[in-house]
Amino acid sequence: MSHAAVRTQVGIIGAGPAGLFLAHLLHRQGIECVVLESRSREAVEGTIRAGVLEQWTVDLMQDLGLGERMQREGHFHRGITLRFAGESHHLDFEDLTGGKRVTVYPQHEVLKDLIAARLAHGGEIHFGVRDVGLHDLTTDRPRITYTTQDGEPQTLHCDFIAGYDGSQGPSRQYVEGRSEYQHLYPFGWLGILVEAPPSHHELIYARHARGFALLSTRSPEIQRLYLQCRPTDTMADYPDELIWSELHQRLETADGWTLTEGRIFQKGVIGMRSFVCDRMQHGRLFIGGDAAHIVPPTGAKGLNLAVADAVYLSRGLECFYRTGQQDELDRYTDTCLRRIWKAERFSWYMTNLLHTNPAEGPFEQRIRLADLDYVVHSRAAATALAENYVGLPLD
Ligand code: FAD
Numbered sequence: 001m002s003h004a005a006v007r008t009q010v011g012i013i014g015a016g017p018a019g020l021f022l023a024h025l026l027h028r029q030g031i032e033c034v035v036l037e038s039r040s041r042e043a044v045e046g047t048i049r050a051g052v053l054e055q056w057t058v059d060l061m062q063d064l065g066l067g068e069r070m071q072r073e074g075h076f077h078r079g080i081t082l083r084f085a086g087e088s089h090h091l092d093f094e095d096l097t098g099g100k101r102v103t104v105y106p107q108h109e110v111l112k113d114l115i116a117a118r119l120a121h122g123g124e125i126h127f128g129v130r131d132v133g134l135h136d137l138t139t140d141r142p143r144i145t146y147t148t149q150d151g152e153p154q155t156l157h158c159d160f161i162a163g164y165d166g167s168q169g170p171s172r173q174y175v176e177g178r179s180e181y182q183h184l185y186p187f188g189w190l191g192i193l194v195e196a197p198p199s200h201h202e203l204i205y206a207r208h209a210r211g212f213a214l215l216s217t218r219s220p221e222i223q224r225l226y227l228q229c230r231p232t233d234t235m236a237d238y239p240d241e242l243i244w245s246e247l248h249q250r251l252e253t254a255d256g257w258t259l260t261e262g263r264i265f266q267k268g269v270i271g272m273r274s275f276v277c278d279r280m281q282h283g284r285l286f287i288g289g290d291a292a293h294i295v296p297p298t299g300a301k302g303l304n305l306a307v308a309d310a311v312y313l314s315r316g317l318e319c320f321y322r323t324g325q326q327d328e329l330d331r332y333t334d335t336c337l338r339r340i341w342k343a344e345r346f347s348w349y350m351t352n353l354l355h356t357n358p359a360e361g362p363f364e365q366r367i368r369l370a371d372l373d374y375v376v377h378s379r380a381a382a383t384a385l386a387e388n389y390v391g392l393p394l395d
């Protein structure tokens with residue numbers, strides 16, 4: 001079999017939010033790139049995940065000319081509702097943050113828009129690649145070897161490599177001298193997709209003695225709901241009747257609000273962990289997104305944090321190609337980590353605030369309720385939560 005070779009400026013591994021945003025940012029700066037993705041286009045576009053976009057992520061999509069469908073089909077929320085002790089409290093983010101909103105536009109819709117626009121402009125995304133290997137990372141001519149979808153061995157010669165290949169991808173293993181921080185939670189989420197109209201016009205996060213529950217949306221016809229479960233639970237532990245019974249108990253309030261039921265057409269258990277890799281570069285390899293850090297989903301930060309890494313890397317690369325200076329690239333890890341640790345803190349805080357932890361006693365439960373009560377009655381505390389939720393500004 002012949003061993004073909006091609007060349008580009010930046011080789012990107014992974015067509016998730018991090019890799020695809022990076023491809024668009026580089027294209028805008030006139031920097032060439034090739035994206036290598038192990039899954040098929042159908043699989044990438046068909047994996048239904050989170051839906052909450054921070055304000056600056058929405059602004060970036062608009063800036064890149066990718067916001068048209070999001071403006072049409074996304075849901076724009078002024079704030080969120082916190083429910084606890086049988087009461088509902090609205091946090092008005094638009095008021096608290098000087099006009100910032102929450103946009104619910106699912107990740108797979110973002111990816112469809114990014115992929116279509118990149119391919120329409122002649123961008124290269126190779127789906128279905130296998131056996132990705134990284135080489136010569138500490139030289140100025142790193143290489144990626146891989147097998148194409150058609151089984152052909154291939155080499156991509158680059159100036160730089162972005163290892164944006166998610167939590168299970170190979171790139172992180174190539175970062176020498178890294179330390180990894182991890183925190184595990186003694187619970188998980190059971191997520192369901194339901195055919196039903198929205199029960200409420202905004203997201204509801206509920207803390208209840210029986211555990212956390214979250215009401216979110218996907219479209220006018222499809223709703224997304226989550227229920228705190230044990231990390232070892234499986235779908236078999238949750239027949240539909242039990243799911244509805246738990247959701248009603250955890251979400252309903254004394255004021256007569258009720259949850260609209262519908263046909264559950266997808267169920268899954270999601271694990272919860274916090275993870276940070278404290279070195280995100282090695283020679284000419286830069287890692288980012290889920291390859292470098294994981295947050296529990298409660299703060300809705302995963303996608304947004306991945307895109308922030310791509311913005312910082314694109315700035316460093318733009319500076320390098322314009323001036324030949326590598327300082328900004330050298331600072332990539334430090335710049336990213338400042339934002340990452342704040343998002344880790346916020347996601348950990350929201351998770352502990354809203355879940356019932358079997359390892360905690362009645363004292364800690366009362367402390368959590370006092371914290372919630374403080375958040376909904378103090379403008380300062382509500383503002384702190386709001387500015388983190390809508391997204392801290394990019395450095
Ligand atoms: P990814 O989206 O994982 O993209 C990485 C890409 O790299 C993938 O397409 C993968 O196929 C590809 N890849 C992997 N290995 C290779 C290889 N060897 N060669 C080439 N390509 C490779 N966040 C929230 O905020 N709320 C949620 O509800 C939520 N739900 C989630 C549910 C699940 C099941 C998962 C896994 C994540 C969820 N997240 C959620 C997190 C959020 O989706 C991620 O933070 C976000 O996708 C990170 O983007 P990324 O580009 O870094 O990684």
Ligand code: DHB
Pocket residue numbers: 049050051052203214216217224297298299300
């Ligand atoms: C969704 C997921 C989250 O983790 C979250 O905090 C809010 C919404 C969602 O899937 O829509």
